[in-house]
Amino acid sequence: MSRKEGSLFQRLPVISHLGKSVGLQRGMLVTGLVITALFLLTAAFAPLIAPYGFAQHFDSQLAPSGKHLWGTTSGGYDVLSRVVWGTQTAVIVIVVAVILSIFLGVALGLVSGYIGGWLDRILVVIADAIYAFPTLLLAIVMSIAISHGRSSMLGGIFAAAISITVVFIPQYFRVIRAETIRLKAEPFVESAMVVGASSVRIMARHIYKNATRTLPLIFTLNASEAILTLAGLGFLGFGIEPSSAAEWGYDLNKALSDTTAGIWWTGVFPGAAIVLTVLGLTLVGESMNDLNDPRLRGRRRAGRKQPAAPQTPGTNALNAPGTEIAGNGVTV
Amino acid sequence: MTTLIDAPPQEADGLLPSKKTKTGGGLGKYLVVRFLLIFPTIFILITLVFFLMRITGDPITAALGGRLPPDALQARIHAAGYDRPIWVQYFEYLGQIATGNFGRTISDNLKVTDMLATYGTATLELAINSLVVALIIGIPLGMVAAKYRDKWPDAVLRIFAILSYATPVFFAGLLLKLVFAVGLGWLPVAGRAKSGNEIALTALANPTGIYWLDAIRSGNLAALGDVMAHAVLPAIALGLLTGGVFLRLVRTNVIGTLSRDYVEAGRSRGIREFRLVTKHAYKPALIPIITVMGLQIALLLGGAVLTETTFEWKGLGFQLAQYLTARDFVAVQGIVVLLAVIVALTNFIVDVVAALIDPRVRY
Numbered sequence: 001m002s003r004k005e006g007s008l009f010q011r012l013p014v015i016s017h018l019g020k021s022v023g024l025q026r027g028m029l030v031t032g033l034v035i036t037a038l039f040l041l042t043a044a045f046a047p048l049i050a051p052y053g054f055a056q057h058f059d060s061q062l063a064p065s066g067k068h069l070w071g072t073t074s075g076g077y078d079v080l081s082r083v084v085w086g087t088q089t090a091v092i093v094i095v096v097a098v099i100l101s102i103f104l105g106v107a108l109g110l111v112s113g114y115i116g117g118w119l120d121r122i123l124v125v126i127a128d129a130i131y132a133f134p135t136l137l138l139a140i141v142m143s144i145a146i147s148h149g150r151s152s153m154l155g156g157i158f159a160a161a162i163s164i165t166v167v168f169i170p171q172y173f174r175v176i177r178a179e180t181i182r183l184k185a186e187p188f189v190e191s192a193m194v195v196g197a198s199s200v201r202i203m204a205r206h207i208y209k210n211a212t213r214t215l216p217l218i219f220t221l222n223a224s225e226a227i228l229t230l231a232g233l234g235f236l237g238f239g240i241e242p243s244s245a246a247e248w249g250y251d252l253n254k255a256l257s258d259t260t261a262g263i264w265w266t267g268v269f270p271g272a273a274i275v276l277t278v279l280g281l282t283l284v285g286e287s288m289n290d291l292n293d294p295r296l297r298g299r300r301r302a303g304r305k306q307p308a309a310p311q312t313p314g315t316n317a318l319n320a321p322g323t324e325i326a327g328n329g330v331t332v
Numbered sequence: 333m334t335t336l337i338d339a340p341p342q343e344a345d346g347l348l349p350s351k352k353t354k355t356g357g358g359l360g361k362y363l364v365v366r367f368l369l370i371f372p373t374i375f376i377l378i379t380l381v382f383f384l385m386r387i388t389g390d391p392i393t394a395a396l397g398g399r400l401p402p403d404a405l406q407a408r409i410h411a412a413g414y415d416r417p418i419w420v421q422y423f424e425y426l427g428q429i430a431t432g433n434f435g436r437t438i439s440d441n442l443k444v445t446d447m448l449a450t451y452g453t454a455t456l457e458l459a460i461n462s463l464v465v466a467l468i469i470g471i472p473l474g475m476v477a478a479k480y481r482d483k484w485p486d487a488v489l490r491i492f493a494i495l496s497y498a499t500p501v502f503f504a505g506l507l508l509k510l511v512f513a514v515g516l517g518w519l520p521v522a523g524r525a526k527s528g529n530e531i532a533l534t535a536l537a538n539p540t541g542i543y544w545l546d547a548i549r550s551g552n553l554a555a556l557g558d559v560m561a562h563a564v565l566p567a568i569a570l571g572l573l574t575g576g577v578f579l580r581l582v583r584t585n586v587i588g589t590l591s592r593d594y595v596e597a598g599r600s601r602g603i604r605e606f607r608l609v610t611k612h613a614y615k616p617a618l619i620p621i622i623t624v625m626g627l628q629i630a631l632l633l634g635g636a637v638l639t640e641t642t643f644e645w646k647g648l649g650f651q652l653a654q655y656l657t658a659r660d661f662v663a664v665q666g667i668v669v670l671l672a673v674i675v676a677l678t679n680f681i682v683d684v685v686a687a688l689i690d691p692r693v694r695y
Binding site for chain 2: 125128137141142145264267274278
């Protein structure tokens with residue numbers, strides 16, 4: 001996989017993808033990275049950016065003005081502050097949810113794929129049953145089981161994260177299990193067995209490192225799904241209490257009844273925040289997916305093949321499509 | 333919800349990833365085994381939901397706790413048998429489900445089966461409407477994107493497809509309401525029909541519960557217009573989400589068939605480009621789309637919960653949210669079991685269709 005001349009920095013997941021990309025694909029990747037970076041920065045500096053606290057009360061349903069740039073909600077919260085603080089909630093939930101599901105999914109996938117037999121079959125059937133079910137419904141049932149539907153700041157965030165985790169575990173499980181089964185037949189695993197390494201050691205050292213290569217990709221795709229699930233939970237009223245943390249889905253739920261009065265600012269801004277964040281993460285994840293697959297990867301035009309050929313900065317491809325675009329998104 | 337990766341058709345079936353590696357055996361055997369696999373799927377989901385719901389306590393305390401004096405509450409719990417060991421209750425519940433008895437809802441004391449029938453048809457109607465919207469959006473635009481691959485229409489449509497995925501159904505619904513219902517005043521804000529029409533349609537003999545069908549059957553044109561007007565925005569909100577997925581699928585598959593030799597042969601014989609895309613390349617590309625369409629049912633059902641809440645569309649999803657808020661776990665279990673059955677059956681049908689089309693899928 002790794003090219004000989006690449007330094008460690010150049011072989012990092014996102015950086016190496018950036019190097020491989022051309023044209024429209026690079027435009028999508030760069031756009032996604034910019035949006036994602038913006039999202040993360042907003043989350044990190046939320047206390048500095050937000051003009052007010054997320055649970056601070058003002059007069060309700062004020063139109064956007066100098067004092068409240070994006071107006072206030074029916075509950076009297078400042079919309080801009082809620083949107084900014086909401087990035088923090090989203091980041092925490094994504095991180096907790098994805099780490100938990102990677103941990104459990106990878107562990108189960110390794111064990112299931114390596115040991116095989118009845119344990120494997122049972123786990124596969126359970127994972128498939130969960131996988132086939134509408135994710136949001138499962139998350140709702142989980143959130144009720146965990147927190148009776150509503151709870152405090154940390155409790156709410158963890159309840160949301162764990163609800164999302166249950167949905168994701170089968171995905172990681174499937175990927176890792178399939179990889180483990182493939183790797184189990186490789187000579188280096190067999191030789192480790194012959195040498196007398198224990199099953200735990202083989203799983204932890206030899207298979208784990210090789211089976212987890214595709215994880216960065218699933219991570220980005222799942223991060224966007226985690227945001228949508230979190231917002232869905234909040235929208236249905238099974239998320240985090242508004243006084244504990246800012247959450248976009250909850251704000252959208254409250255904004256729903258404002259629409260009939262023509263009040264647009266309570267819904268449009270948190271909704272746009274969700275769309276932008278998911279868009280950024282999806283663009284990154286999808287570009288990485290295409291670039292990982294040689295059949296989908298765009299190729300540089302013939303005549304620019306020399307290794308030292310200067311590459312055009314990617315974003316212009318989006319502005320002037322049809323001129324620089326190489327083939328991407330090929331058939332499967 | 334679904335990931336955006338375009339899965340090749342033979343990977344589309346949800347169950348038993350190992351089956352592709354096995355060989356031998358006939359179609360009949362495959363169908364039988366695949367049919368039997370429905371039951372563990374449903375069984376696992378029922379078990380999961382039953383125990384998850386019971387972690388929070390018994391349904392009566394959940395629904396009525398705090399509203400009844402403790403001894404009266406205790407008496408009702410005892411009468412319903414919720415104070416017995418959970419394993420006893422679990423097996424009793426399984427036995428009841430096997431005989432089709434789902435109990436009565438706690439909050440409004442309906443038979444769960446009746447409740448499912450009443451609200452299920454509303455969800456079915458929404459699902460059909462939005463599927464139509466999704467097909468109208470997805471198939472022609474997918475063909476356009478494939479035809480103009482890597483040119484600007486393709487770039488625009490790909491961004492549209494990603495946006496349709498990135499926009500939560502309820503936000504799309506909120507925007508549609510703001511613009512077309514409140515701003516322009518063209519369409520109603522929420523509901524399935526005006527209350528007068530709703531009463532007229534449900535009072536019919538043998539109503540199907542699908543309002544536009546009932547309106548056509550009774551020849552009530554005014555009601556039909558009203559029902560259609562109410563159906564537009566929810567169908568678009570939910571249809572956009574699925575339509576984006578279809579667009580990508582059609583694009584990928586038409587690109588695949590457009591590069592085949594027979595299309596090239598047709599082109600050299602002077603068949604016009606438009607006809608090549610719509611007739612020659614499109615039809616073979618449709619087969620994998622049909623199988624994946626079945627898989628979208630899970631996405632559609634999840635989206636229906638949110639869409640119905642957004643538009644106060646009184647279907648299973650809307651009721652589910654209501655029952656959840658009321659902590660009516662008997663009703664919730666009923667709805668979840670029904671959805672599990674639908675999803676498992678759809679996956680079965682999809683796999684059967686895939687096996688009939690493509691012999692490689694079989695055991």
